[in-house]
Amino acid sequence: MxxxxxxxxxxxxxxxxxxxxxxxxxxxxxxxxxxxxxxxxxxxxxxxxxxxxxxxxxxxxxxxxxxxxxxxxxxxxxxxxxxxxxxxxxxxxxxxxxxxxLVDQSLSDALRAAPMLVAVLVGVSDPGNAGTVLRVADAAGADAVLLAGDTVDPHNGKCVRASTGSLFHLPVARSRDTKAVLAACREAGLRLVAADGYAEHDLDQAERAGQLAGPTAWVFGSEAHGLPDELLSETDTALRVPIHGQAESLNLATAAAVCLYTSARVQRSA
Amino acid sequence: MxxxxxxxxxxxxxxxxxxxxxxxxxxxxxxxxxxxxxxxxxxxxxxxxxxxxxxxxxxxxxxxxxxxxxxxxxxxxxxxxxxxxxxxxxxxxxxxxxxxxLVDQSLSDALRAAPMLVAVLVGVSDPGNAGTVLRVADAAGADAVLLAGDTVDPHNGKCVRASTGSLFHLPVARSRDTKAVLAACREAGLRLVAADGYAEHDLDQAERAGQLAGPTAWVFGSEAHGLPDELLSETDTALRVPIHGQAESLNLATAAAVCLYTSARVQRSA
Structure with a gap:
């Protein structure tokens, strides 16, 4: 013993x-x-x-x-x-x-298989939130999850637990250099879409405009601070989840669920 | 002082x-x-x-x-x-x-305004989960949230906090008598749809079959136990969120986000 x-x-x-x-x-x-x-x-x-x-x-x-x-x-x-x-x-x-x-791979390895759907987390510090997004990304059939900037270590025990096994299911890469992460996505043929509560257009409008059918990397910021302006300007577009009621916003995991599942549905019905 | x-x-x-x-x-x-x-x-x-x-x-x-x-x-x-x-x-x-x-109303008051979209929580014991679903239901434009069976008190401090104000935004009713809650929904003209990870058909199939355009009450069970069989047989249908990857399931709040936002999108584009 x-x-x-x-x-x-x-x-x-x-x-x-x-x-x-x-x-x-x-x-x-x-x-x-x-x-x-x-x-x-x-x-x-x-x-x-x-x-x-x-x-x-x-x-x-x-x-x-x-x-x-x-x-x-x-x-x-x-x-x-x-x-x-x-x-x-x-x-x-x-x-x-x-x-x-450790499960994480290099950015190029995580993105090598012609990805259609990727989730990028920027500066997400709560391990439970990060783990839940890993689980949602896995469920939505995402090809990789990339952890950028000051995002929590995905091997943190609380993140492992919240991911309920998904940490072992799909390629995960991390880099403190957020711009390098976005550049790697672009190089892999992904359109960079920032999830931003203040964006001019919403998910449904983008779907109707045919903008979600191609390979997409969704970029999510922290629940507290969102995405910094200098990163928003590096993405191809920003979209918000439509708020039909009086709520100010969704939390990170539920917003990621709506965004990733919308992309999955549109891509798979194309 | x-x-x-x-x-x-x-x-x-x-x-x-x-x-x-x-x-x-x-x-x-x-x-x-x-x-x-x-x-x-x-x-x-x-x-x-x-x-x-x-x-x-x-x-x-x-x-x-x-x-x-x-x-x-x-x-x-x-x-x-x-x-x-x-x-x-x-x-x-x-x-x-x-x-x-207290914010809660009678079932009939909560459902009196010809509701199109309602969330029913059955036996959800975690206050954080219940509060997050309140927030999601509000964001998706739901007309009411009904707490049935042994569901946590929505006035619990952790639930209030997780709802980030949504507890005050939309009608909330609660009853230990789950069958009475389902009957009230039916009487209000709502189709009862159970969210069930083991259901034969998924959300996307139901959408293509035109099943989500009418007034809908989504019935969600606890994350640990789901919905008991005797309640599943009381609903009009059961649907699962499609799992495209290797995850076993989604958690309650993210599943509710996908279900409620799908209904909202289909109803609003009809």
Missing amino acids: FTERTPRVAAARQLTRRAGRDRDRRFLAEGAQAVREALAWARAGHGRVHEVFTTAVAAQRNAELLDRALDQGIPVSEVTDKAADGLSETVSPQGLVAVCD | FTERTPRVAAARQLTRRAGRDRDRRFLAEGAQAVREALAWARAGHGRVHEVFTTAVAAQRNAELLDRALDQGIPVSEVTDKAADGLSETVSPQGLVAVCD
Whole structure:
């Protein structure tokens, strides 16, 4: 039984912080769903799962899943409850965590497969919001999610949890250089559309004008600040989600859901 | 300066619990945005704002808003930081809170104006989710939101906060009797459409079949459990949001955003 002082556990604990993740190029996927998706991702050759830590209780609950890890040649080690708590970034520790390679790719790799629909997050600091957008982008069939500027690390435990596995499903790239991200999208043949609550035209007008049928990168800013003017001028157009009632705005995840699903519908019916 | 022991403050503190709200038929709207919306709602004759409590710091920050309250004949009282904290249900107390009549109406009142688009929440227990759906329903131009079964009290502080004012914008009704809620929708001429991840047909198919143009009540279940079978059989149809990628599902708020915005678009282009 490993404790929080066992060197491999202590090393894994460093991965609850961004600095540790960036140094080791590894992160923690916590909970049965994330571990299941991590194993599938490793089996598909996208990256390595280095080991799995489990409490005795979680081992009983997830026997089949842990057998699958062992079948894939991944070490599974039992840890104390306290050790498991130290490996958790969430409010209710799951007692089950996999040490994985980071999922992010280079911009050019993430965009290499002639993408039709991409989500770009600029300066989104809330990990729950970022994870929910990853989930929405995956559901809408997006080809990649790009995290630009000061956006939160997608390997943050709260982001992994909110993504409910989607972090392992589609290409993710990140760069502090937002202009480089937009340039890479343009080079990949994507039209850059900023989601902006103050835009002159709305989604429905753009759809009727036939503007959403081609390859599109939606650019989303933070909920608090939106997109800075100097980035709005770098996009091909800006569109707002129409507000039919008295609400001032939508939150990031619901706005992203409406925008990405509109593009998906228009592209797939074309 | 009122403290947490001042009788009016102590009475208001009871409103941070559902039992107190149900007994007094009052609730707390916290923060500048909620107080602003509450004042507009009272000015429009929808209900009464009984008083406003503010810390000295919040009073400086919101001088104009508090003048407006006084102009509307609403008492404004300064309270200590500790008293304000006791009136807050959120993680970061705002130091500003209005004591308001409950906003909810009877089912028949909420549905009396020939509604075209209604959201029904069944057994949604998370106040943040419920508040976000209120915000989305408002943005999509829905005519009412109905909270059925064991759904959270919409006057819960976290729900008020997540709704970002929308709780004051559109008719809200609640009833533990879910079948009565569905019957009231049917009587109001609404077609009952369950949002169900396991439904045979998806939104896009329903749109192409011309099924979304008429008055529609969307019925949403909890994120954890969805809708129980006995309710699914009471609706006119069930539809799923299409999942184009590998995600298993969407969360409640993003699914509601896609469903309600699809209805709004189809109805408004008809």
